[in-house]
Amino acid sequence: MGTILVIAETFGGKLRKSTLNAITFARTLSGKTGGDFAIGIIGSGIAAVGGELAGYGAKGVYVIDNPGFASYLAAPYAKAVVALADQVGATQVAATSSTFSRDLLPRVAARMGAGMVSEVVAVVGDGAGVKFQRPMWAGNVLATVEVKSPKAVFSVRGTEFDAAGPSGGASPVQTVAIAPDADANQRYVKFEPVVSSRPDLAEASVVVAGGRGLKDKAGFAILDPLADLLKAAIGGTRAVVDAGIAPNDLQIGQTGKVIAPNLYIGVALSGAIQHLAGMKASKTIVAINKDPEAPIFSISDYGLVADAFKAVPELIEEIRKLKGA
Amino acid sequence: MKILVTAKRVTDPDAKIRVKPDGTGIETAGLEYKLNPFCENAIEAAVSLIEKHTGEVVAVTIGNADVEQNLRAALAMGCDRGIRVDIADDQLDSDLAARILAKVYEAEKPDLFLFGKQAVDGDSNQVTQLVAEYLDLPQACFASSITIENGEAVVLREVDGGLETIAVKLPAVISADLRLNTPRLPTLPNVLKAKRKPLQVLTPAALGVDTALKVATVAYEAPPQRKGGIKVKTVQELVEKLRNEAKAL
């Protein structure tokens, strides 16, 4: 029933791959309720992204390409999303959870008069009885929620919905003329990117994460050669971000990034519930900690009680031998 | 300058939360309650901004009488007075909380409305943005620095990929992230003083808010538990297991 509008996310004019996870959610939900989905893209100089999304089975791909949308600001973007939803007859809006969608979607919901479900991890039931599961209390509770309003907005947890593959066919790609109003209430000033040659933390298949036990920037840097060797992303706990050892973008956890790599190696971090909330869906978990009682060991597949400053160089050495490098 | 700031009560962020066997909620026996850590960041920001620019800080919370203890904690951090809107936590969704807070804003007309980025019990991260849209105000969420100058707030935002700066004209809605500041601990004299600070109780009806929910939580369950694995004795053993057992190398 109804159309789900998936909002694509772009970064520097390019599609963020995480968009594909929300497409899987839209396929799942529309499959259960007998509706369809459309894809919306907002930005400036992003016309090419429309074509990239034409092969995923959407009833249409709608591109709002306007210099006024060059920089993201919540209020004008929310207006544009709702105008687009109205235009394509969408009663539901969804996007993969990120700082972009977390900032934007609630505004969209208020504007549409829709209830919003944050961080959906599963769709249960079907037809009019469809419900949604979402984590609460740092992932210690799984709640089932029902949307009572006729319209609904969803942020989708990317780790729980696989990236959609192309489904063949070609959705019509259409340019939509929606422009932002002149607005003196908010202005974009600047963006200071964290420049890194490593894979994106949210998308990496191997993640090496460090905690307070690494002490300082120099200590944290022992993870670099390990990450190089494993082509891994680097992440950290709140403790190392608060201490300025790692940038905010690398915080894994309840209030940071949620990841589920194939292999997660946690080094000198205790495994506080807020941290576990962001990584416990990882396929294989390794922990290195000098305290045998550290909570991280209770969810680790392989735990090594050792001093990180000794164990990490050894680990690098062993993996080098293995890889013949 | 007048600042309105939220003081939401949450279960102790470090407590082990257990679901009731019948799935109707969480076990509350023996649970302690605290101010939402992100609200503490927001309150610290509000109080220190007023110390700099002069004016008044009003703390607002939604909940039954038992949340007043935590509202008093906000007053002890330096807020001048408190407002509690009386409705039980389990009768709220994010949308209703936002519509209530929007009405309190309209009654108070502050220059700035400060929130925590997320309530660490429900983990929704919605209310700030909902309030901003309902009030048609600019928003700056996930703030790690706020500077007020020339009638606008210049806000550094923690976003994916780095740090973004935006400027929002006052009145505006801002949510605090963890790096915004280190919340002060209330001193004993301030705790005593807080007991005498004015505290007003309002009701959703008096504010003219329809209490119908848009999203209802129908069941709670414990998520699947991950089993602990083994301890390896050496780095060599670790690498061997990762290679041959987990096939992760």
Ligand SMILES: Cc1cc2nc3c(=O)[nH]c(=O)nc-3n(C[C@H](O)[C@H](O)[C@H](O)COP(=O)(O)OP(=O)(O)OC[C@H]3O[C@@H](n4cnc5c(N)ncnc54)[C@H](O)[C@@H]3O)c2cc1C
């Ligand atoms: C509202 C709120 C939100 C939060 N959100 C998050 C979040 O999103 N993500 C997050 O990670 N945290 C979050 N936290 C913080 C969380 O509660 C913990 O404080 C934090 O995760 C601890 O980081 P840590 O493990 O690096 O440090 P610690 O808990 O101090 O652990 C350090 C560990 O290193 C070990 N160690 C020390 N030296 C060595 C050595 N030489 N070799 C090996 N091991 C060593 C110690 O045994 C210890 O286990 C949040 C907290 C709050 C209140």
Ligand SMILES: Nc1ncnc2c1ncn2[C@@H]1O[C@H](COP(=O)(O)O)[C@@H](O)[C@H]1O
């Ligand atoms: N019951 C409440 N009382 C006061 N403030 C609240 C309440 N619920 C949410 N808030 C505010 O909204 C923010 C975001 O909450 P949430 O959207 O529930 O994660 C919180 O950090 C508080 O600032």
